[in-house]
């Protein structure tokens with residue numbers, strides 16, 4: 379069959395194969411597409427809903443034009459399954475000719491799309507996932523969410539300053555949980571503290587009870603927790619049932635656990651809980667007050683959480699890059715334009731570190747309080763302009 383093709387047909391076939399992954403959106407067209415892949419169903423569906431709402435709000439507020447082009451958003455549901463993320467990324471690039479792919483609700487999903495971004499030279503804007511190494515998986519990845527080391531180190535430092543000497547950690551057993559554990563453990567040990575045990579619960583269908591009982595039996599000064607967005611309420615229900623407070627064990631966490639999306643339903647037993655994180659719906663700034671009001675008006679039964687802000691800022695990043703390139707959708711030019719971009723987000727001042735393509739941002743220490751009848755993470759301390767600490771150490775900064 380193959381030897382019956384003419385030389386011309388053969389060359390044409392090879393050229394077609396070689397260009398199959400080239401973003402055709404680079405051609406002068408008036409519409410620029412961005413393909414957003416999110417878990418809209420499954421256990422991380424709240425991440426999809428929050429980011430979708432934020433993207434719609436962004437376009438309603440800022441319009442659909444950037445760099446002289448019309449920006450069209452295509453949202454796809456990967457149900458939280460990495461093989462589906464990869465297939466959708468491929469289809470968006472090859473069939474829809476998107477200028478960028480974005481979203482990625484969990485670390486394995488962001489990593490699954492990385493080879494597509496690299497081959498097609500299409501920017502991958504990570505709006506949600508938080509494992510530190512993600513941006514190293516492709517030079518086309520730029521992140522507007524956070525990294526777990528970035529969000530974890532401040533709560534470990536807070537613990538050391540507040541008399542915590544002996545700790546137990548309990549995290550979800552995958553990338554971001556292991557990053558959180560490593561950061562917390564290393565920071566506590568470097569500060570002269572002691573780590574009694576590091577426990578890891580499976581991500582899927584976790585049964586926290588045996589881990590929590592073990593943690594309690596070890597009688598630490600503090601129990602540190604990480605689970606991803608959407609899993610905090612189930613964990614906190616079991617934490618409250620075990621009664622750590624009665625044993626004088628502080629329960630501390632990253633803000634993923636006291637997620638704004640679920641916090642209000644956790645009940646008064648979480649009052650006083652201390653966490654560190656990059657965003658609270660209660661953040662006191664004019665930009666955030668406007669953001670929360672507009673978000674809640676457009677979505678009456680929702681409160682914006684940190685995932686929504688990652689999505690909103692991901693759109694700001696894409697629009698900003700298109701403005702800089704004057705609508706040129708060449709992927710390398712777009713990523714170059716994103717490096718070093720800085721703006722005021724609802725979460726506070728942020729920028730894209732040109733060396734790592736990760737977001738640099740304030741991390742806040744917060745306490746759960748009741749305000750106007752609702753539970754909020756109320757910020758009381760700010761660690762300014764935090765970079766991913768391990769990457770910064772590696773780069774000698």
Ligand code: PHB
Pocket residue numbers: 483484485486506507508509553554605606607634
């Ligand atoms: C992740 O999978 O990288 C992830 C997801 C949700 C979070 C944090 C990290 O809240």
